Amino acid sequence: MFIGYAFFGAAVFWQSHRFESVNRAMLTLFSLMNGDGVFQLFEELTELNFLMGQLYLYSFIFMFVCVGQNLFLGVVHKVFAIDSKRIKLERMLAEEVAHKTNQELYKKKKKEVIEELAKLKRLMNQFDGNYDTTDEMKEEIAFAYETLKKSLIKKLDDTAQQLLVLH
Numbered sequence: 001m002f003i004g005y006a007f008f009g010a011a012v013f014w015q016s017h018r019f020e021s022v023n024r025a026m027l028t029l030f031s032l033m034n035g036d037g038v039f040q041l042f043e044e045l046t047e048l049n050f051l052m053g054q055l056y057l058y059s060f061i062f063m064f065v066c067v068g069q070n071l072f073l074g075v076v077h078k079v080f081a082i083d084s085k086r087i088k089l090e091r092m093l094a095e096e097v098a099h100k101t102n103q104e105l106y107k108k109k110k111k112e113v114i115e116e117l118a119k120l121k122r123l124m125n126q127f128d129g130n131y132d133t134t135d136e137m138k139e140e141i142a143f144a145y146e147t148l149k150k151s152l153i154k155k156l157d158d159t160a161q162q163l164l165v166l167h
Contacts, residue, residue, distance in 0.1 A: 001063070002026070002029065002064065003022075003026070005025075005029055005056075005060055005063075005064075006022050006025040006026040006029055007022055007025075008056070009025040009028070009029065009056065010022045010024075010025040012049065012052055012056070013025075013045055013048055013049070013052075013053070013056075015048055016044055016045065016048060018041065018044065028041065029060060029064075032057075032060065032061070033064050033065055033068070041057065042054075042057055045057060105159070106159065106160055109155075109156055109159045110156060113152040113153065113155070113156050116148075116152055117148075117149060117152065120145055120148055120149075121145070
């Protein structure tokens with residue numbers, strides 16, 4: 001369409017030095033699209049052919065400046081919307097991976113705590129079964145067991161809190 005305007009301008013306004021060839025016409029139209037020498041070009045073309053000069057320049061400005069820029073902005077807007085959706089999906093995926101990783105880490109820590117408690121219970125049973133103990137020693141071992149249990153549960157809760165902060 002741009003080349004059509006250039007050929008039409010060279011054919012109709014060939015008397016003007018700005019439209020003496022198709023190449024010059026294209027250069028003139030490109031500078032018109034960028035806003036260079038608009039008033040001088042209007043004066044020059046209306047002196048050659050008033051009605052045709054006005055129709056030619058107004059239609060060119062409407063088609064290429066208004067419509068062309070809106071198309072360009074539409075493309076930029078569409079690319080921006082697509083990129084925004086891509087970023088949103090990447091964020092959602094990262095959050096899902098982080099959540100799954102946090103759950104796996106929490107389960108691993110919980111399993112470690114349960115294993116430690118089971119070891120302690122086995123040790124208590126060994127101690128209880130192999131030795132003749134007094135009630136005070138059993139109470140002391142039970143107290144140690146409960147203390148260790150609370151400590152491990154606190155560590156597990158702290159880990160859970162850290163995971164929540166990271167998430």
